[in-house]
Amino acid sequence: MANVDFTYVRKEMVAAREAPSNAKGIGHWLKVNLFATPRDIIFSILAIALLAYILPSIFRFVFIDAVWTGENRTACTTVSQGGALPDGQYGACWAFVSAKFEQFIFGRYPLEERWRPITVMVAFTLLLIPMLIPKAPFKGWNALALFIVLPTVSFFLLTGGFGLPYVETQLWGGLMVTLVLSFFGITVSLPFGILLALGRRSNLPAIKMLCILFIEVVRGIPLITVLFFASVMLPLFLPDGWTFDKLLRALIGVSIFASAYMAEVVRGGLQAMPRGQYEGADSLGLSYWQKTRLVILPQALKLVIPGIVNTFIGLFKDTSLVSIIGMFDLLGIVTLNQSDANWATPVTPVTGYLFAGFVFWIFCFGMSRYSLFMERHLDTGHKR
Structure with a gap:
């Protein structure tokens, strides 16, 4: 070793060069x-x-060519139509959206009480942001406040109670109803979908058959039918004098429908799990619920994040179907306001639908981008 020449042995790594x-x-x-x-x-x-x-x-x-300000239809119509625009100029009537903006957000909620839904929206935002940050502390308390405390407080704050005047849900509408329906449906459908998926894979014949029957029946009928049954048919099966609020019926129908689809998404993740994961958990002496909670579900849910978010996005858009039972979400309230004679122009419907479509796109695009972020954050299976 003493006669070995190390003159040509490199002692430092070569610095990385730029790509061609x-x-x-x-x-x-x-x-x-x-x-x-x-x-x-x-x-x-x-x-x-x-x-x-x-x-x-x-x-x-x-x-x-859009019109951004105006007090009525004359701002968005041409001279030949009785307005102020030159003939041949057709642009979006954003003045209509500006004039009806508060109705698009709150529906017919009383003007003097709109501080209540605003308070709920602010609280929801403040609780949701740290919930979406993976490294934010106090996740357990945050989840408790977002999914348990906030819905309870929001119920009394929006409907009334404890000294607040009562506001019937018939007056609710716009984006507020869309967010209430989608948040409740998402919050309920994920845990119920997990239970239904586990029940469908259960070794107990009665539980397995009930879960299969529920999933296949609900998935075999359109959401309009579920909402119609929840709103019109369900009260006929209740005892005399019993009734449900129309919004509550819609919440139940949407949650049932979303849970059935969520169950199949979660079942796909459970079936994709290698058999060795189940056998490894059994070899450690874990009980069924310990194995499911600690080993199987965390990995299965990570595999089906795209499917889960896709179901959430579909649910968010499907809330527009509640118009079939006389409720007006964002799209419904936009359509309703198009019949206002003060804003009856050829471009009013197109402008209203553009606004509604843009709002839906913002929320759906945000959910899809966040799902991609979570996929990258949780993709640790092949990292070293």
Whole structure:
């Protein structure tokens, strides 16, 4: 060893070099994603040409020719229609959205009492934000406040009680109803869906059969039928003098429907678990519920995050179907206000639907992006 020459042995690692100029930047991205093959080039050019043809007209309608202020329909109609705009100019009537904005958010909730839903929305936001941050402390207390304390307090705050005047749910509407229905449906459907999925995979024949029957029956009928049954048919089966609030009926119908779909999503995750996980948990002497809670469910739910979020997004959009039972969520209240003679213009319906679609897109896009973040955060199976 004394005669070994270490002159050519490197003692330090070579510093990382930058990627070649042709393997980075927007040019490389375009080449890989849009112009990689002749077929990609053809479809990319066609898509770009189509967008170049459509987008300028949409941009002009939504922004350039749009009317942003006004007190009635004359602000959004042309001279030939009795308004103030030049003939041939057709733009979005955002003045209509501005005039009806509070109704779009709160429905017909009394004006002097709207501080109550605003308080609930602020509290919900303040509790939801730390719940969505993985490293935020006091997760248990935060979940208790968000899913137990807040709904209880919100019920009395929104409906009345403890000195507050009563506000019947018939006056509720707009985005407030959409958020109430979706939050309640999401909160209820996940735990009930987990129980139904576990019941469907149970070795007890009676429990398994009941869960299968419930899931298949509910999934086999449309949500409109479930809401119609909950609103119209359910009271017929109750004793005389018994009744349920219409909003409560909608909450029950939406939760039942979402739970059945959630059960199948969770069951897919349970079936994707390797058999060795079950055998390993059994070898440790864990009971059924310990094995399920500590070993199986955490891994199974991580596998089906896209499916769970997809169900949540579908539920959020399906809340618009409550209009079939006489309730007006965001889309319903927008449609209702289009019949106002003071704002009857050719562009009013399109503008209202654009506003509703944008609000739904904001919430659904936020949920999808957060699910991607959680997938990356929990994807630890192959990391070293």
